[in-house]
Structure formats: structure tokens, C-alpha cells
Amino acid sequence: MSLSQLSAYQIAQQVQSKKASCREVVDDFLGRIEAVEERVKAFVTVTGDEARRRADMLDRRLASGEDIGALGGVPIAVKDALCTRGVKTTCSSKMLENFVPPYDAHVVERLAVDGAITVGKANMDEFAMGSSTENSAFFPTRNPWDLERVPGGSSGGSTAAVAALEAPLALGSDTGGSIRQPAAYCGCVGLKPTYGLVSRYGLIAFASSLDQIGPIANDVRDCALLLQSIAGHDRRDTTSINRSLPKYLDALTGNIRGLKVGVPQEFFAQGVQGYVSDAVHKAIDKMAELGAEVVEVSMPSTEYALATYYIIAPSEASSNLARYDGVQYGLRVHEMGDDIVQMYSKTRVKGFGHEVQHRIMIGTHALSSGFYDAYYLKAQKVRTLIRRDFEAAFQKCDVLATPTAPTVAFKLGENANDPFAMKLADVCTIPVNMAGLPAISLPCGFHEKMPIGLQLIGNLLDESTLLRAAHAYEQATDWHTQRAVL
Amino acid sequence: MSKYEIVIGMEVHAELLTQSKQFCACPNEAVAPPNTNVCPVCLGFPGSLPVLNAKSVDLSLRTVLAFDSKINTRCIFERKNYFYPDLPKAYQVSQRLLPLGEGGFIDIDVPNGDGTSTVKRVGLHDVHMEEDTGKSQHGESIGDPDSSLIDFNRSGIPLLEIVSLPDMRSVEEAEAYMTALRQLLLYLEVSDCKMELGRLRFEASLSLRPWGQEEYGTRVEVKNLNSMKAVRDSLRAEIERQTRILDSGGVVVQQTMLWDEASGTTQPMRSKEQAHDYRYFPEPDLVPLDIDSAWLERVRASMPELPRAKNQRFIEQLGLSSYEAGVLTSSREIAEYYEAALEGYTKSDGGAAKAISNWVCNELLGRVNAQNSSIAEAKVLPAQLRELVQLIDAGTISGKIAKEIFDEMFTSGRDAKSIVEERGLTQMSDTTELEAICEKVIAANPKAVEDYRGGKEKSFGALVGGVMKETKGRANPALVNELLKKALTQ
Numbered sequence: 011m012s013l014s015q016l017s018a019y020q021i022a023q024q025v026q027s028k029k030a031s032c033r034e035v036v037d038d039f040l041g042r043i044e045a046v047e048e049r050v051k052a053f054v055t056v057t058g059d060e061a062r063r064r065a066d067m068l069d070r071r072l073a074s075g076e077d078i079g080a081l082g083g084v085p086i087a088v089k090d091a092l093c094t095r096g097v098k099t100t101c102s103s104k105m106l107e108n109f110v111p112p113y114d115a116h117v118v119e120r121l122a123v124d125g126a127i128t129v130g131k132a133n134m135d136e137f138a139m140g141s142s143t144e145n146s147a148f149f150p151t152r153n154p155w156d157l158e159r160v161p162g163g164s165s166g167g168s169t170a171a172v173a174a175l176e177a178p179l180a181l182g183s184d185t186g187g188s189i190r191q192p193a194a195y196c197g198c199v200g201l202k203p204t205y206g207l208v209s210r211y212g213l214i215a216f217a218s219s220l221d222q223i224g225p226i227a228n229d230v231r232d233c234a235l236l237l238q239s240i241a242g243h244d245r246r247d248t249t250s251i252n253r254s255l256p257k258y259l260d261a262l263t264g265n266i267r268g269l270k271v272g273v274p275q276e277f278f279a280q281g282v283q284g285y286v287s288d289a290v291h292k293a294i295d296k297m298a299e300l301g302a303e304v305v306e307v308s309m310p311s312t313e314y315a316l317a318t319y320y321i322i323a324p325s326e327a328s329s330n331l332a333r334y335d336g337v338q339y340g341l342r343v344h345e346m347g348d349d350i351v352q353m354y355s356k357t358r359v360k361g362f363g364h365e366v367q368h369r370i371m372i373g374t375h376a377l378s379s380g381f382y383d384a385y386y387l388k389a390q391k392v393r394t395l396i397r398r399d400f401e402a403a404f405q406k407c408d409v410l411a412t413p414t415a416p417t418v419a420f421k422l423g424e425n426a427n428d429p430f431a432m433k434l435a436d437v438c439t440i441p442v443n444m445a446g447l448p449a450i451s452l453p454c455g456f457h458e459k460m461p462i463g464l465q466l467i468g469n470l471l472d473e474s475t476l477l478r479a480a481h482a483y484e485q486a487t488d489w490h491t492q493r494a495v496l
Numbered sequence: 497m498s499k500y501e502i503v504i505g506m507e508v509h510a511e512l513l514t515q516s517k518q519f520c521a522c523p524n525e526a527v528a529p530p531n532t533n534v535c536p537v538c539l540g541f542p543g544s545l546p547v548l549n550a551k552s553v554d555l556s557l558r559t560v561l562a563f564d565s566k567i568n569t570r571c572i573f574e575r576k577n578y579f580y581p582d583l584p585k586a587y588q589v590s591q592r593l594l595p596l597g598e599g600g601f602i603d604i605d606v607p608n609g610d611g612t613s614t615v616k617r618v619g620l621h622d623v624h625m626e627e628d629t630g631k632s633q634h635g636e637s638i639g640d641p642d643s644s645l646i647d648f649n650r651s652g653i654p655l656l657e658i659v660s661l662p663d664m665r666s667v668e669e670a671e672a673y674m675t676a677l678r679q680l681l682l683y684l685e686v687s688d689c690k691m692e693l694g695r696l697r698f699e700a701s702l703s704l705r706p707w708g709q710e711e712y713g714t715r716v717e718v719k720n721l722n723s724m725k726a727v728r729d730s731l732r733a734e735i736e737r738q739t740r741i742l743d744s745g746g747v748v749v750q751q752t753m754l755w756d757e758a759s760g761t762t763q764p765m766r767s768k769e770q771a772h773d774y775r776y777f778p779e780p781d782l783v784p785l786d787i788d789s790a791w792l793e794r795v796r797a798s799m800p801e802l803p804r805a806k807n808q809r810f811i812e813q814l815g816l817s818s819y820e821a822g823v824l825t826s827s828r829e830i831a832e833y834y835e836a837a838l839e840g841y842t843k844s845d846g847g848a849a850k851a852i853s854n855w856v857c858n859e860l861l862g863r864v865n866a867q868n869s870s871i872a873e874a875k876v877l878p879a880q881l882r883e884l885v886q887l888i889d890a891g892t893i894s895g896k897i898a899k900e901i902f903d904e905m906f907t908s909g910r911d912a913k914s915i916v917e918e919r920g921l922t923q924m925s926d927t928t929e930l931e932a933i934c935e936k937v938i939a940a941n942p943k944a945v946e947d948y949r950g951g952k953e954k955s956f957g958a959l960v961g962g963v964m965k966e967t968k969g970r971a972n973p974a975l976v977n978e979l980l981k982k983a984l985t986q
């Protein structure tokens with residue numbers, strides 16, 4: 011069996027027990043990338059040489075008896091929204107096509123400390139705006155289960171890389187579902203942590219109050235392993251939470267006897283297909299079989315989440331993306347005789363794709379004087395209501411079980427002319443970002459050979475319970491053992 | 497008198513005296529080779545995040561405490577969005593709905609024109625924290641008319657913006673406001689207030705209205721004011737301009753004017769740069785700032801005595817004139833010098849405070865000002881000045897000699913005692929010795945003696961002068977007077 015078939019946890023064990031060297035692991039994965047990448051197109055940049063250098067360095071440290079960390083020798087794909095010192099970080103935008111950050115994101119530093127090896131920068135929807143990775147300014151990424159279908163987005167490259175076994179782990183970012191929805195589409199496990207659990211320092215911002223970095227893997231244990239590495243306080247991000255971390259791997263007991271699983275009916279409406287509903291209900295039944303107690307909960311504000319999101323996220327984005335003006339870095343379009351305003355305008359028209367421009371305009375409008383109260387302020391109030399719905403629900407249960415996405419992965423181009431259908435793909439995931447809660451997506455079945463995702467939502471900072479529930483379900487089923495054939 | 501009442505409000509930006517910038521660890525030092533005090537945060541690089549500088553909150557709190565503003569112990573930062581090349585994030589982190597301070601006031605001394613002044617209270621709208629922008633240099637100044645360069649050293653330097661109510665009614669009041677505010681910020685040690693380096697920046701808003709009219713006239717903002725003089729001159733020019741418009745039946749347009757020093761006129765800013773919609777919204781990258789009572793008390797305890805309180809104490813407790821108190825409290829350095837010189841010094845007649853005040857106000861500041869220097873740079877230390885005054889008290893030297901000695905102290909920084917000893921300037925107060933000299937002078941000046949006895953009081957002065965000449969000025973003048981009179985009446 012090739013090393014690239016192993017989980018991250020197993021690879022780390024192999025390396026630690028010197029059954030495999032870091033270099034062997036990296037060569038194996040780079041070989042896999044070479045074999046499938048042309049079809050999958052998960053990466054904007056593959057950092058093979060750097061990965062081999064780093065593997066050799068880790069092997070030398072290992073040989074001299076050093077502890078190289080919990081992820082020692084494990085390859086990882088990093089979403090191209092995360093700054094990597096000296097390595098191009100494009101956000102899949104023409105605007106940053108040649109941008110080389112002078113610093114590493116906090117999570118990238120954490121990975122280095124724990125011995126992980128970055129094999130490449132993963133493709134994404136431009137500036138994380140989209141649900142299919144079709145909005146990448148460079149090329150769309152394909153779903154390894156069916157190359158005619160999208161991998162979801164915006165962390166489509168990260169997820170496809172894991173599903174295609176190009177890396178056992180990946181980092182994504184999730185603003186409205188950008189980790190969980192592609193995880194569902196690609197049959198992976200993706201976790202969006204509590205807002206503030208992982209430092210955003212070095213994550214190129216889309217919507218600051220919603221963005222959160224999280225792990226993507228092929229099973230729950232790997233997800234817990236990567237979460238352990240990246241979680242924790244960072245004084246460079248004032249929204250990062252300062253409290254001691256639990257040992258997430260210890261939470262994976264397999265026991266969910268007495269766990270209260272809430273089922274909010276509102277999450278099974280709004281375009282959720284019957285086959286998705288069925289699969290998720292079967293998963294809930296399975297959890298009940300394992301000893302969990304199922305309770306019905308009601309979350310009436312959920313139906314406003316999508317609309318609210320499309321005010322708040324574009325508003326913050328319009329401000330976050332204003333710095334791409336051609337002055338300091340990135341693309342500059344400036345023709346003879348142009349004044350500064352013309353330079354701004356031409357740069358931004360050329361540098362941003364359609365979806366990004368569309369959202370910047372919505373956000374700019376929503377924040378304008380005369381509209382602010384009706385849009386942004388109102389949206390913030392609805393956000394509070396959504397948060398209260400969750401608070402009420404968690405009075406009655408420990409986790410919530412819902413679909414991750416209303417459908418399985420759609421075909422490339424299928425939703426291109428139906429922006430609303432595209433946005434509906436995030437209808438079950440968005441409310442979670444609005445409330446800052448943790449949630450995980452894991453496979454719970456197939457429809458027409460495409461994976462279906464189960465979303466479990468946890469209470470604030472209760473990733474342990476979330477992981478325990480997901481792991482127990484996973485171990486009682488075999489969905490997670492199935493792999494795309496490439 | 498003009499037909500119109502003048503209404504002036506002021507917006508002041510003060511750069512705070514912190515070690516590092518508002519949201520990153522870069523040094524708070526704009527005067528350095530371009531783009532050397534910068535990092536991803538103050539350059540607004542993708543993925544960078546701000547972290548609030550607690551010291552800048554301390555300094556800002558000190559200021560709002562001095563203004564007696566209402567303090568929002570939970571305040572929030574907002575983004576003020578606009579495109580400008582020297583604004584790297586295309587938004588400035590500022591405060592609007594919940595600023596650190598709301599309301600408050602500054603008392604100013606408005607001159608009455610006869611050397612006296614009247615205290616007036618100018619209300620404040622709010623006091624808020626924000627960050628400075630970078631600095632652009634255009635065309636000619638960099639030797640290329642078609643390009644601009646940007647220096648981001650200043651980007652992210654902490655600023656405090658102090659917004660007054662439109663409470664000022666003349667250019668003189670505006671000047672008095674600037675003076676009082678500057679004095680206060682210097683006392684509080686929150687800013688060095690160097691206008692020439694842009695560390696204290698004034699913007700005025702001005703409108704005119706017919707006397708008796710309740711509502712304000714149309715407001716015009718005046719910017720590009722780099723000195724107190726620019727504020728004064730620009731306001732006068734703008735008052736003239738608006739008066740001309742109103743007199744001819746015209747309408748003043750609400751706009752921003754730039755002061756043009758060279759032509760001595762205000763010119764409208766290009767319309768493109770006017771009317772921004774800043775699209776303020778709460779800065780999601782910064783959690784709300786919560787100031788607990790312990791923090792507030794710590795800052796309160798660090799507050800220095802403020803100039804008005806000091807002034808009053810100097811008058812009431814030390815018996816100084818209001819003029820002297822004004823001079824001595826005009827800056828924190830002078831007041832501290834004075835108090836240090838006075839420390840531990842008492843006089844039986846209670847005149848110690850007055851005596852030291854005379855020396856500081858007249859002799860020391862006279863010389864310092866003549867050199868265009870500052871009291872902080874004076875070579876004479878407060879204790880040395882005190883020693884000199886004590887030598888006069890003790891009768892060791894005369895007041896006249898003391899001034900000569902002080903000249904030497906001022907240039908060399910040497911002690912009074914050693915100069916006195918070296919030059920043998922100790923005052924002669926030995927009666928027997930002086931009697932002999934008086935006799936000698938009387939004998940040598942029969943004509944003057946005769947005149948004096950004949951009723952010519954003036955001749956007495958010549959005799960005193962004779963004794964002083966004999967003693968090289970060291971004779972105790974009071975004693976000489978007494979001895980001469982005694983000898984002449986015999």
C-alpha cells in the first residue's frame with residue numbers, strides 16, 4: 011500500500027517509528043500529485059522543491075533524536091488565501107497573481123512548528139467568494155468523484171486535494187460554508203471551528219467577522235489532529251480567544267450514549283433534496299442506535315440567514331478588498347495620462363472577477379449613508395436573532411444535526427447562470443457562521459455515486475463534543491473509507 | 497463693527513507620544529529614511545490584523561480626563577472608508593458612534609485688549625482615537641513631475657482627534673483655544689505638539705451669521721494649516737471672503753477650502769476630493785475596548801496638576817501676581833523649574849516665592865528667550881538659582897553683583913558660590929571697615945559734602961558712588977547709606 015493511502019495520523023506514526031522517512035512520504039505524495047493533478051487541478055502552486063528540502067531537514071532532525079512534532083512529516087495543502095512567506099499567495103485572483111507575502115500566516119507558522127510539510131497552495135473561488143471554485147481567476151478545480159462536477163467552494167482546491175489523496179490534510183477557510191460544503195461534495199471531513207479559536211492572522215480577509223480557518227481531512231481523527239495544531243490564542247488577532255485548549259484526540263471515545271442530538275426542521279427546507287434529507291435522517295437514526303437522544307428543536311430565524319449573510323459579508327468585503335488599488339502591491343493597470351482615480355478604477359475592473367465586483371458593489375451600497383440603517387444595521391440585528399435561536403436550541407441539546415448542503419455536487423457550469431441556486435448551496439452552513447459556532451461536515455451516504463454531507467453543529471468552543479459525535483458516527487459507518495477512483 | 501457674527505469650531509489632530517504605532521509594534525517615528533518604520537500591519541498588507549496599543553489608550557484617557565469629557569468605558573473602533581494613495585488599507589480605523597470621550601470643555605483666556613483677559617469655556621463635541629496616514633510627495637519635490645512617492649513611516653501613528661463645538665466667536669478666541677489646548681497637551685505629556693512636524697494639526701470650520709440670528713450660517717472648512725499663524729491668517733482671509741459674498745447678496749457654498757500661504761487666500765479643494773461617503777461601520781478586526789475602573793484609576797493617578805489649577809495655586813498660596821503665575825505656568829517645564837527652585841527655600845518675610853519668581857520670570861526667561869532657547873536647555877539648574885538668591889538674602893552679595901554672577905552662571909553653568917569666591921565678590925558688611933572708607937570718600941569730596949549739606953540731595957548719590965568705586969561694588973548698599981548719613985550729620 012502506498013503511503014498516500016494512509017491517514018495523516020498513520021503517516022505521523024510511520025515517520026515517528028522510522029518505518030518511513032519524511033522524504034519518502036513527500037515523494038510519494040508529489041508522485042500522486044503528478045499523476046492526478048492534471049485532471050483534478052487542486053493547486054495554484056505546487057511547492058515540490060521546498061517540500062523535499064523541508065522533508066530532508068526534518069529527517070536530519072529526526073535522525074539526531076529530535077521530536078519533530080505531532081504532524082512530523084505529514085504533507086498538507088494550504089488554501090491560497092493563507093499567506094506563506096516567500097511563496098506566491100494569490101487568493102486565486104488576477105489582483106494578487108504575483109503577490110509574494112513577506113510573512114507566514116499564524117496557522118502556517120503553527121504547522122511548521124508541528125512538522126507538517128506544505129506541498130502546495132490550493133485553488134479556491136477568487137477571494138473565497140463562491141461555492142464551486144469556478145470563480146478562480148485561473149482555472150476551475152474538479153471533483154475527484156466525478157471530474158465533470160465541481161468540488162464545491164470556496165475551499166474547493168484544498169478539499170479536492172484531500173479527496174484525490176494529493177495530501178492527507180488541508181487547510182481551508184470558511185466564511186459561509188467554504189470548508190463544510192466542499193467537504194460534503196468531495197466526501198471529506200471538514201471542520202469550521204468556533205469563531206476566534208484559530209487566529210486569522212495572515213488569512214487574506216473576505217468577511218472578517220465570519221472568516222474562520224479550519225481543517226479538512228479524510229476522517230475525523232485527522233481533523234482533530236490538525237485542529238489541535240492550529241487552534242489557540244495568538245496576540246496578533248484580537249478576536250482570537252485566550253483560554254486553554256482541550257486535547258481533541260482524547261474526545262474521540264466512540265461513546266455518544268446520552269448525547270442529545272437536536273434536529274432543527276428549518277434546515278430541511280429551502281431546496282434540500284429528498285435524497286439528502288433521507289441520508290441525514292438515516293444518520294440521525296444511526297446516532298440514536300448508538301445511544302444518542304434525538305430532540306426536535308425550532309430555529310425560526312434560520313430562513314433569514316442567507317439574506318442577512320448577503321448583506322454582512324459583502325459589506326465587510328467591500329472594505330477589506332478596497333486595499334487592492336494598484337498603489338502598493340499586486341496588479342496595477344495604468345495607462346498614459348491616467349490620473350489616480352482612473353488607475354484605481356482600471357486596476358479593480360481588470361483585477362477582480364465578476365463575482366467579486368458584484369459583491370463589492372452590493373457591500374458598498376449597503377454601507378452607504380442613507381442605506382446603512384436599512385441594510386447593515388438591520389442585518390446585524392437579525393444576526394443577533396439567529397444567534398439567540400442557537401442559544402435556545404443548545405439549552406435542549408448538545409449538537410445539532412442537519413444537511414451540509416441541499417444537493418450533491420453539481421456539474422461545472424450548471425449553476426453559472428443561476429446565481430441564486432449557487433448561493434442556496436450554502437443555506438445550511440451560513441447560519442453557523444452568523445452565530446460563530448463550530449460545525450463539522452462528514453460523509454453520510456451517496457446519491458448517484460456522489461457523496462452526501464452530514465453537518466453537526468456544536469456549542470461555542472465545544473469542538474470536543476462535536477468531534478466525539480462525528481467520530482462515533484463515522485466509526486459505526488464506512489462512508490469515510492470510500493475513495494474517489496482516479 | 498461687522499454686520500456678522502463669527503462662528504468658529506476647531507478640529508485638532510494630535511499625534512500621541514507612544515513608543516510604537518497605534519496597531520503594530522513599529523516605532524512611532526515618522527522622521528526616518530522613507531518606509532523604514534513599517535511592517536505588514538501599517539502597510540495594510542493582505543492578511544494583517546491590528547492590535548490596539550494600550551499606551552495610546554492611557555494617553556487618550558489622560559486627555560479626556562483633563563477635558564472632563566464623559567468617558568465611554570466601552571468604546572468601539574470603526575472603519576472610515578475612502579481611497580487615497582497614502583491610506584494603505586483604503587480605510588482609516590477611527591471612532592464615531594462610541595468614541596472614547598464625549599462632551600467636555602477647555603477653558604481659554606481671551607485677551608481683552610488691555611493686557612487683561614477673560615476666561616471663556618469652549619465646549620467639546622467628542623474626543624476620539626484614530627490612526628495617521630502615510631505621506632505623499634508629488635512631482636516637483638521629487639524631481640519628476642509625473643510621479644508621486646509615498647512614505648508610510650507615518651502610517652498608523654496614533655492620533656487623538658479633538659472636535660470642539662462651534663463656540664468661538666472671533667479669531668482671537670480661536671487663537672486662545674489653540675494656545676490653551678496646546679498648553680494642556682504639553683502638560684499632559686500626550687503630544688509634543690510640534691506643528692512644524694505635523695504632530696499637531698488644526699482644521700477650522702467657519703461660518704458667519706447676522707447678529708441676533710439663531711441658526712448658524714453655512715459652514716466652510718479650512719484645511720492645510722501648518723502653524724498658528726496660518727490658522728490666524730486663513731481665518732481672517734476667510735472671514736473677509738464670506739463677508740464679501742454676504743454683503744453682495746451672495747450665498748456661501750458649503751465646501752472645504754485650502755489655505756494658500758503664498759497668495760494669502762483660501763482656495764476651494766477640488767470637487768472630486770470633497771463630499772466623501774465614508775461608509776463607517778464597526779471595525780470587525782478589533783474587539784470593543786473595555787476600560788475597567790482599575791485602568792481608569794491608574795490613569796487618573798498619573799495625571800499631573802493641570803495649568804489652570806497650578807496657576808490658581810501660585811496666586812492663592814504663593815502670593816504671586818496673576819501675570820507672574822501666567823508666565824510661570826505657561827509651560828510645564830517652566831512651572832517645574834520654578835517649583836524645583838523654590839523647593840525647601842523659605843524666607844522670614846515670606847518673600848521666597850516672589851524672589852524666585854522674579855529671577856525666573858525676568859533674569860532667566862529673559863536670557864532664555866533672547867537666545868530663542870528653552871528653559872529645559874538652560875545651564876543654570878533650579879538649585880543653583882536658589883543658591884544665588886539665598887546668597888543675596890544672607891547679605892553675601894548685593895543684588896547688582898548677583899546679576900553679574902548670574903550672567904556667568906547662565907553661560908557656564910557654574911555655581912554662584914564658586915564664582916563669588918573666585919572673583920572675591922563677597923559683599924562688604926563690616927561696619928568698621930566701611931566707616932573708614934566713608935570717611936576717606938567724604939574727605940576727598942568736600943564739594944559734594946558741601947552741596948549735600950546745602951540741601952542738594954543728589955550729591956549724596958555721588959558719595960555713595962564713590963564708596964562703591966572704592967569697594968569695587970562690593971559694599972553693602974544699605975549699610976553704606978546708613979554710615980554715610982551718620983557721618984555727614986556729625
Ligand SMILES: [Zn+2]
Binds near residue numbers: 520522537538539
Ligand atoms: Zn507597522
